[in-house]
Amino acid sequence: MLAPQVEIMLVAALAGAACALPGVFLFLRRMSLVGDAISHAILFGIVAAFLIVRDLRSPWLMIGAAGTGVLTAVAVDALRRTGRVKEDAALGLVFPALFSLGVVGIARGVGNIHLDLDAVLLGELAFAPFDRLTWGGWDLGPRGAWVMGGLLLLNLVLILAFYKEFMLSAFDPDLATIFGFQPAVLHNVLMGMTALTVVAAFDVVGVVLVVAMLVVPAATAALLTDRLAPMLGLSVLLGLLMALGGYGLAYALDLSIAGSMATVGGILFALAFLGAPAHGLIAQARQAARQRERLAQQMLVIHLLSHEGTEAEREENCIRTLPAHLRWDPAFAERVIVRAERAGWVVREGDLLRVTEAGRQAAQEILGANGGAPSHPPS
Amino acid sequence: MATFLSARHEPPAPGDGPVIKVTDLTVMYGDRPVLWDVDWEVPAGVLMAVVGPNGAGKTTMLRTILGLVRPVAGSITVFGRPPAEARRWIAYVPQRTAVDWDFPATVLDVVLMGRYSHLGWVRRPGAQDRERALEALAQVGMVHLAHRQIGQLSVGQQQRVFVARALAQDAWLYLMDEPFAGVDATTEQALIEVLRGLKAAGRTVIVVHHDLQTVPLYFDWVTLLNVRCVAWGPVTTVFTADYLRQTYGERAGILSG
Amino acid sequence: MGFVFLMDPTFRLVATGSALIGAVGGVLGTFALLRRQSLLGDAMSHAALPGIVLAFLLTGSRDLPLLLVGASLSAWLGALLVVLITHRSRIRPDAALGLVLSVFFGIGMALLTVAQRRPTAAQAGLERFLFGQAALMLPQDVEWIARTAALIFLLIFLFWKEFKVLAFDPAFAAAMGLPVMALDILLTTLTVLAIALGLQAVGVVLTSAVLVAPAAAARQWTNRLERMVVLAGGFGALAGVLGTLLSTWIGRLPTGPVIALCASGIALFSLLFAPRRGLAWTVKSPGGKRRAGPSG
Ligand SMILES: Nc1ncnc2c1ncn2[C@@H]1O[C@H](COP(=O)(O)OP(=O)(O)O)[C@@H](O)[C@H]1O
Numbered sequence: 001m002l003a004p005q006v007e008i009m010l011v012a013a014l015a016g017a018a019c020a021l022p023g024v025f026l027f028l029r030r031m032s033l034v035g036d037a038i039s040h041a042i043l044f045g046i047v048a049a050f051l052i053v054r055d056l057r058s059p060w061l062m063i064g065a066a067g068t069g070v071l072t073a074v075a076v077d078a079l080r081r082t083g084r085v086k087e088d089a090a091l092g093l094v095f096p097a098l099f100s101l102g103v104v105g106i107a108r109g110v111g112n113i114h115l116d117l118d119a120v121l122l123g124e125l126a127f128a129p130f131d132r133l134t135w136g137g138w139d140l141g142p143r144g145a146w147v148m149g150g151l152l153l154l155n156l157v158l159i160l161a162f163y164k165e166f167m168l169s170a171f172d173p174d175l176a177t178i179f180g181f182q183p184a185v186l187h188n189v190l191m192g193m194t195a196l197t198v199v200a201a202f203d204v205v206g207v208v209l210v211v212a213m214l215v216v217p218a219a220t221a222a223l224l225t226d227r228l229a230p231m232l233g234l235s236v237l238l239g240l241l242m243a244l245g246g247y248g249l250a251y252a253l254d255l256s257i258a259g260s261m262a263t264v265g266g267i268l269f270a271l272a273f274l275g276a277p278a279h280g281l282i283a284q285a286r287q288a289a290r291q292r293e294r295l296a297q298q299m300l301v302i303h304l305l306s307h308e309g310t311e312a313e314r315e316e317n318c319i320r321t322l323p324a325h326l327r328w329d330p331a332f333a334e335r336v337i338v339r340a341e342r343a344g345w346v347v348r349e350g351d352l353l354r355v356t357e358a359g360r361q362a363a364q365e366i367l368g369a370n371g372g373a374p375s376h377p378p379s
Numbered sequence: 380m381a382t383f384l385s386a387r388h389e390p391p392a393p394g395d396g397p398v399i400k401v402t403d404l405t406v407m408y409g410d411r412p413v414l415w416d417v418d419w420e421v422p423a424g425v426l427m428a429v430v431g432p433n434g435a436g437k438t439t440m441l442r443t444i445l446g447l448v449r450p451v452a453g454s455i456t457v458f459g460r461p462p463a464e465a466r467r468w469i470a471y472v473p474q475r476t477a478v479d480w481d482f483p484a485t486v487l488d489v490v491l492m493g494r495y496s497h498l499g500w501v502r503r504p505g506a507q508d509r510e511r512a513l514e515a516l517a518q519v520g521m522v523h524l525a526h527r528q529i530g531q532l533s534v535g536q537q538q539r540v541f542v543a544r545a546l547a548q549d550a551w552l553y554l555m556d557e558p559f560a561g562v563d564a565t566t567e568q569a570l571i572e573v574l575r576g577l578k579a580a581g582r583t584v585i586v587v588h589h590d591l592q593t594v595p596l597y598f599d600w601v602t603l604l605n606v607r608c609v610a611w612g613p614v615t616t617v618f619t620a621d622y623l624r625q626t627y628g629e630r631a632g633i634l635s636g
Numbered sequence: 637m638g639f640v641f642l643m644d645p646t647f648r649l650v651a652t653g654s655a656l657i658g659a660v661g662g663v664l665g666t667f668a669l670l671r672r673q674s675l676l677g678d679a680m681s682h683a684a685l686p687g688i689v690l691a692f693l694l695t696g697s698r699d700l701p702l703l704l705v706g707a708s709l710s711a712w713l714g715a716l717l718v719v720l721i722t723h724r725s726r727i728r729p730d731a732a733l734g735l736v737l738s739v740f741f742g743i744g745m746a747l748l749t750v751a752q753r754r755p756t757a758a759q760a761g762l763e764r765f766l767f768g769q770a771a772l773m774l775p776q777d778v779e780w781i782a783r784t785a786a787l788i789f790l791l792i793f794l795f796w797k798e799f800k801v802l803a804f805d806p807a808f809a810a811a812m813g814l815p816v817m818a819l820d821i822l823l824t825t826l827t828v829l830a831i832a833l834g835l836q837a838v839g840v841v842l843t844s845a846v847l848v849a850p851a852a853a854a855r856q857w858t859n860r861l862e863r864m865v866v867l868a869g870g871f872g873a874l875a876g877v878l879g880t881l882l883s884t885w886i887g888r889l890p891t892g893p894v895i896a897l898c899a900s901g902i903a904l905f906s907l908l909f910a911p912r913r914g915l916a917w918t919v920k921s922p923g924g925k926r927r928a929g930p931s932g
Pocket residue numbers: 408409413431432433434435436437438439440
């Protein structure tokens with residue numbers, strides 16, 4: 001038997017990884033909030049299934065609860081289709097209702113269900129080592145690890161089996177239909193996968209924070225890569241980091257485990273949001289600055305060209321008066337001119353700027369794209 | 380905010396200058412120029428068509444005049460002021476109105492919104508405003524639908540509601556982005572009469588138009604736009620096969636025959 | 637089992653508070669619904685949790701107004717982050733909402749474990765903000781709720797036509813020269829206040845139900861915004877009172893879920909039986925889609 005901490009970490013890590021997989025497809029299909037709705041609705045499913053199965057550990061309870069999750073997605077879609085409410089409102093109507101029913105059921109102890117509301121919100125990860133799977137007298141380890149591990153495996157198998165179908169229907173549902181992939185079937189597979197995973201992870205992090213495990217790794221991965229396979233890999237990795245980092249944080253500071261996991265997820269996302277190589281805020285700002293400068297150089301060359309050989313050339317193309325004509329700040333104009341010189345687009349001739357052959361070609365490229373019609377009206 | 384706070388709707392200062400003056404205007408979306416180095420002037424009291432192929436930047440031009448799009452270079456004045464300050468004198472009919480057609484509002488409710496620019500804060504539209512709104516609806520032939528929920532209209536009728544809203548604004552400059560799209564011939568005639576009435580009242584009207592055939596019939600001025608401003612001026616001098624070819628490429632041939 | 641508690645001043649107090657909370661939620665929910673921001677309310681209410689707990693941790697006070705200031709600030713921050721994330725990255729609104737909702741809630745839950753170590757934590761009763769416990773409302777709380785509600789109603793009355801055009805056609809509002817951004821901020825602030833007021837009775841997890849359900853119900857009964865707002869306010873108040881009543885009557889229940897269920901019930905009834913729009917009146921046709929103009 002492993003140390004309890006290690007067992008907890010194992011269960012947490014498996015849950016993080018298992019949720020991160022369907023999360024990617026929810027993200028790509030803009031259905032992250034459907035994941036949210038499902039995770040709330042399964043509470044009702046758990047209570048309802050418990051009334052029939054009367055065993056919180058039964059696999060039937062899991063399947064029943066997951067079924068409620070899928071039905072929720074169907075109900076939301078049907079409600080939206082009636083045209084009476086928009087999609088956001090349809091979601092906002094259905095899941096609080098089901099969730100409330102679940103909470104009332106639990107609070108009233110319907111059918112002697114033994115769950116407390118704290119566990120609903122936070123899961124019972126700390127108790128994972130006490131709930132063991134035994135077989136023929138052998139201790140096989142914490143049941144949670146087997147359940148989450150099984151789901152991780154199931155998700156992996158499903159995604160590998162339907163990889164190209166999933167990919168196509170995530171990016172282009174119409175094309176997927178044309179190819180005969182039946183997006184409706186895939187959609188239901190995804191919903192089922194999500195619901196089952198969420199029901200299982202419910203024990204680990206509770207109803208609300210499952211959402212963090214579904215959404216955060218996928219969204220963070222999407223900032224780091226543009227391709228599906230790496231996105232899935234990164235998402236799993238981030239799910240692991242979030243789960244283990246969260247556990248570490250909770251352990252170190254004696255905080256709620258589920259809460260810490262979401263917190264760590266938030267930190268990971270914030271880091272990517274700021275610093276992601278291509279899509280981060282910092283990279284965006286750099287790119288925008290570069291683009292501004294490039295545009296300014298182009299405008300400079302075109303301005304010079306349009307006055308080349310005219311009477312106004314002395315006045316318009318003079319280094320000293322250029323900033324005023326282009327409505328540029330002098331310091332900025334100086335920088336642009338220096339860059340344009342370095343690019344070999346212009347040369348100085350005394351006070352005058354002249355466009356080089358290379359500059360002429362660059363201008364042609366821009367104007368060529370837009371037709372070189374004269375910009376001044378007939379007088 | 381200041382413009383809206385000055386509640387009374389005093390007319391723009393009269394002057395001899397053009398209503399719109401655009402110099403060296405460049406607008407980019409990302410790194411693609413949509414308007415490039417445009418110089419343009421619109422004198423007061425013209426009924427002007429803006430024509431050009433799809434993606435020529437016509438919509439962008441109108442939105443820039445309203446100050447809703449920030450140019451990367453150049454300057455614009457409207458009634459001698461920066462765009463944002465001139466908005467209270469402008470009525471705008473967008474090309475596609477992306478509103479929720481299931482919104483709980485009647486046709487009259489929507490047209491009344493045109494009166495808001497005259498009211499300033501807090502004040503409600505009164506009997507006079509209702510009258511003006513109904514009048515505007517009458518001008519587009521829709522009074523009988525005043526109390527319909529807007530979702531219950533046809534596409535053409537919806538377009539007319541937004542024209543009526545602009546009319547109810549009693550503006551000095553009208554910017555209309557393809558107001559005849561999806562509108563039947565009778566309505567189109569009725570609308571053009573309304574626009575002529577505006578011109579007669581000394582208002583300036585700029586209409587993005589896609590039917591080249593009717594340009595000389597409907598408008599007295601025209602602007603040919605394709606990223607750059609190819610030409611503008613009175614229809615009689617500017618609406619020539621040559622300029623059209625420069626604007627549209629070879630496709631303009633269909634017209635010049 | 638009697639209904640003596642109906643005469644009980646404490647119950648009346650609590651019912652008044654819940655009615656006000658429901659009414660405010662319904663009125664602002666109308667705007668949220670029409671602006672397709674129903675789920676922003678959900679994200680904001682979850683995002684309020686860390687603010688409540690931090691306010692308690694920093695000041696050690698359990699005064700409702702103080703806690704709710706903390707709630708409002710962090711709910712606002714949550715809304716702002718949703719906007720920032722959707723505008724400045726490729727993350728789309730659904731994921732941004734899910735992200736903010738779950739991360740803020742997680743931070744709140746983590747902070748709650750810190751707060752619970754404080755000796756005064758028990759009296760502060762921060763747990764009531766999870767699922768709501770209307771019965772814990774004090775007279776001064778209700779007074780405070782009434783004042784804030786009055787302020788909210790007044791501002792909506794004053795800026796009625798501006799909010800109306802903002803909800804219907806923000807592009808037109810901007811073209812007309814209305815300060816769209818400032819109005820948006822004002823309306824969001826009012827929504828945040830409505831959420832903060834609701835937290836005590838409904839809880840962070842379910843406050844969105846008080847925003848969405850009454851408004852969605854009201855939409856089915858009328859095609860006029862004026863009537864819709866009044867109806868939504870009424871439905872919200874009804875749900876508030878009914879929920880409080882039922883949870884008191886049944887006992888051993890947090891109020892939040894019961895109020896949410898009442899609001900959902902009203903919405904369900906309206907969706908089915910409202911004149912003209914009621915689904916019960918539509919003859920079953922494939923998809924059951926009613927033509928409502930080219931929306932979508
Ligand atoms: N918000 C936008 N972001 C990026 N590109 C845009 C945007 N709006 C328009 N464009 C592009 O700019 C070009 C000009 O658009 P527009 O002004 O609508 O042209 P027009 O109205 O003449 O058809 C088009 O190629 C269009 O695709």
